[in-house]
Amino acid sequence: MEHAKPLLNYIRKHVTLSEEEEVFLCSKIDYRKYLKGQYILQQGDISTTQCFILSGCTKMFFVDNDGQEHIVMFSIEDWWTSDLGSFVSQTPSDFNVQCLEASEVIQFPYETIESLFEGIPKLERFFRKIIEQAFVASQKRIIQNFSLSAKERYQLFHSKYPQIEQRIPQYMLASYLGFTKEFLSKVKKELLKP
Amino acid sequence: MEHAKPLLNYIRKHVTLSEEEEVFLCSKIDYRKYLKGQYILQQGDISTTQCFILSGCTKMFFVDNDGQEHIVMFSIEDWWTSDLGSFVSQTPSDFNVQCLEASEVIQFPYETIESLFEGIPKLERFFRKIIEQAFVASQKRIIQNFSLSAKERYQLFHSKYPQIEQRIPQYMLASYLGFTKEFLSKVKKELLKP
Numbered sequence: 001m002e003h004a005k006p007l008l009n010y011i012r013k014h015v016t017l018s019e020e021e022e023v024f025l026c027s028k029i030d031y032r033k034y035l036k037g038q039y040i041l042q043q044g045d046i047s048t049t050q051c052f053i054l055s056g057c058t059k060m061f062f063v064d065n066d067g068q069e070h071i072v073m074f075s076i077e078d079w080w081t082s083d084l085g086s087f088v089s090q091t092p093s094d095f096n097v098q099c100l101e102a103s104e105v106i107q108f109p110y111e112t113i114e115s116l117f118e119g120i121p122k123l124e125r126f127f128r129k130i131i132e133q134a135f136v137a138s139q140k141r142i143i144q145n146f147s148l149s150a151k152e153r154y155q156l157f158h159s160k161y162p163q164i165e166q167r168i169p170q171y172m173l174a175s176y177l178g179f180t181k182e183f184l185s186k187v188k189k190e191l192l193k194p
Numbered sequence: 195m196e197h198a199k200p201l202l203n204y205i206r207k208h209v210t211l212s213e214e215e216e217v218f219l220c221s222k223i224d225y226r227k228y229l230k231g232q233y234i235l236q237q238g239d240i241s242t243t244q245c246f247i248l249s250g251c252t253k254m255f256f257v258d259n260d261g262q263e264h265i266v267m268f269s270i271e272d273w274w275t276s277d278l279g280s281f282v283s284q285t286p287s288d289f290n291v292q293c294l295e296a297s298e299v300i301q302f303p304y305e306t307i308e309s310l311f312e313g314i315p316k317l318e319r320f321f322r323k324i325i326e327q328a329f330v331a332s333q334k335r336i337i338q339n340f341s342l343s344a345k346e347r348y349q350l351f352h353s354k355y356p357q358i359e360q361r362i363p364q365y366m367l368a369s370y371l372g373f374t375k376e377f378l379s380k381v382k383k384e385l386l387k388p
Contacts, residue, residue, distance in 0.1 A: 062340075064340050065341060070337075070341075084329060089330075117319070121316075125315075132282055135278060136278055138336070142335075143264075
């Protein structure tokens, strides 16, 4: 229950739960620590949990047929990570989720999530809103990749997620933005010019 | 109510509504016809409805700063269209939704959707599942663009959506797949070779 406090604060921003409901919720979730470099999910495995991050930083990525890594998302405190498609359909995942820092997470296991919704129907609303946000962000990213220049994409990330930029290696940010590391350095140097 | 039948059949696959709930639902939605070429939503306008398609075919696309059109989704009968981001946040849309055929739709207006959820809470679950599907499809598409060859992308579309391929011009399919029209012709010719 102590570990779940940041999650409960986060949920309170969206829906109001009674004390009994909070206790019931806590009986359905798990707390878990990961070391830096450990995987929460590996490409090819079935995603068995949805994770809320209490502390730390993760990257979600996939490796294509040529062995190239493509980063689709970074997650830090008060955000979520998992391959929702694999979780919902219980089929092998297309993604890896790896910890870039030692991380603490709250896990919603697949086996208990239905009973959680049955016990607290208003959590359906909460999860609908979370997934809406994720879907909208995913669509915005598709558009930005087409319609913004490399420089604009970096500027947008820099202004929107300054706290993430400080915590990840430059080559990972370059991968996320679809650049080479060298190109990212060039873009950043140009922006520093008066 | 008569017009809403396909929607009610579709909802029944996900949740069970009582007769009173179906009547209440029908009091909160609108039926609307569009001509071929008309817009359900124009880039820059605020999306005021979520649309379920009864008949017809639509494309969702955006135009980048260079005037280039990028198609992100086709929708036909028993599927949805709207810019969810614009709808949820009531901010100007990044997308256009245009009818490629004369189309009939059921519209869920922004002003009534909250009262709909209040009256029938289990619709939260229904919409959560629809958005999950859309989000998962959007993530799969990002991966496919990175990890499949042009030929494989066409083959996947061809096997998954044969009914859409027959209804849309080739140049639009090419835009959706990220090819030129000429390149799509070449890919199709190669696949026809014994």
